[in-house]
Amino acid sequence: MMTKNAIFYFSGTGNTLWAANQLAERLQNCPVYSIEAPLDFTAIIDTLDQVVFAYPIYGSDLPLPMKQFLMRLPLGERTIKTYSIVTQWQFSGDGGVLIREFLPKRFALSGSAHIFMPNNISVAPLENTMTASPTISASTLRPVRTVGSVSEFAL
Ligand SMILES: Cc1cc2nc3c(=O)[nH]c(=O)nc-3n(C[C@H](O)[C@H](O)[C@H](O)COP(=O)(O)O)c2cc1C
Numbered sequence: 001m002m003t004k005n006a007i008f009y010f011s012g013t014g015n016t017l018w019a020a021n022q023l024a025e026r027l028q029n030c031p032v033y034s035i036e037a038p039l040d041f042t043a044i045i046d047t048l049d050q051v052v053f054a055y056p057i058y059g060s061d062l063p064l065p066m067k068q069f070l071m072r073l074p075l076g077e078r079t080i081k082t083y084s085i086v087t088q089w090q091f092s093g094d095g096g097v098l099i100r101e102f103l104p105k106r107f108a109l110s111g112s113a114h115i116f117m118p119n120n121i122s123v124a125p126l127e128n129t130m131t132a133s134p135t136i137s138a139s140t141l142r143p144v145r146t147v148g149s150v151s152e153f154a155l
Contacts, residue, residue, distance in 0.1 A: 004047060005030040007085075009054035010066045015117040016087045020054040022141070023085065035069040042074040051107070053099055054085040056120070057092035062099065070102035082107040089119040096150045115141060116154040 005027055011017040011034075024030040033039060045051065055066040062070075082103065086095040096112025103109065141153040 002029065003049045005050045005052070006044065006048050007032045007052040007054055008035050008041070008069070009033070009085075010035050010056070010063050010069070011054075012056060012058075012063065013120040015120060016054050016056050016085070019085055019087050019115050019117070020052075023052065023054075035065060041069075041072075045074055045080070046076065048080060050081040050083070052083045052085060054087075056117075057086055057088040057095040060091070060093045060095070062095075062102070066099075067102050070099055073104050073107065075104050076106050079106055079108050082109045084109065084112040086112065086114045087117040088114055089117065089121065110149065112150045114150060114152040116144070116152065 007020045007024055007030060009016050009020040009032060011020075017032075017034075020032050024032045033041070033044070035041075053066070053070070055063055082099075084096045084099050086092050088095060092114055096114055097109065100109055141155065144152040144154050146152070
């Protein structure tokens with residue numbers, strides 16, 4: 001039987017969504033859900049064998065919406081293999097494993113990838129950004145290093 005996967009992401013400005021879509025393309029049959037979508041996530045997650053949580057690092061930490069989402073995940077006995085994808089500008093520390101603190105026990109964190117992405121911290125006026133064209137077009141990620149179960153990639 002085919003393993004049922006899904007990716008759940010939070011993305012402030014699109015970097016993490018891009019990374020989530022890259023992974024989904026490679027896995028195939030892997031839906032990508034925004035954690036902000038008005039969906040019954042409990043029903044969805046209860047059917048899955050593997051989940052990926054994808055999020056950017058904000059201040060060496062998880063974004064608040066992702067923390068809240070993780071804390072509301074359905075409890076249960078069945079183990080769900082779990083991975084995290086972290087996008088970062090320069091440094092996320094333990095960004096990939098920070099989710100352990102918020103995950104119910106059944107979500108067994110098995111691996112994590114840190115992906116270096118363009119910086120999205122802006123102090124410039126916002127009026128021109130609405131029409132800016134996407135700056136990311138590369139479709140291959142270059143492995144940088146692996147430490148334990150955490151791998152880093154760059155564009
Ligand atoms: C408020 C804020 C805090 C951030 N803090 C960090 C940080 O601590 N380390 C880092 O490497 N990048 C940091 N970044 C950069 C983002 O993690 C990075 O650009 C990420 O790819 C943005 O993803 P998104 O477009 O999906 O939100 C921060 C960005 C913002 C907006």
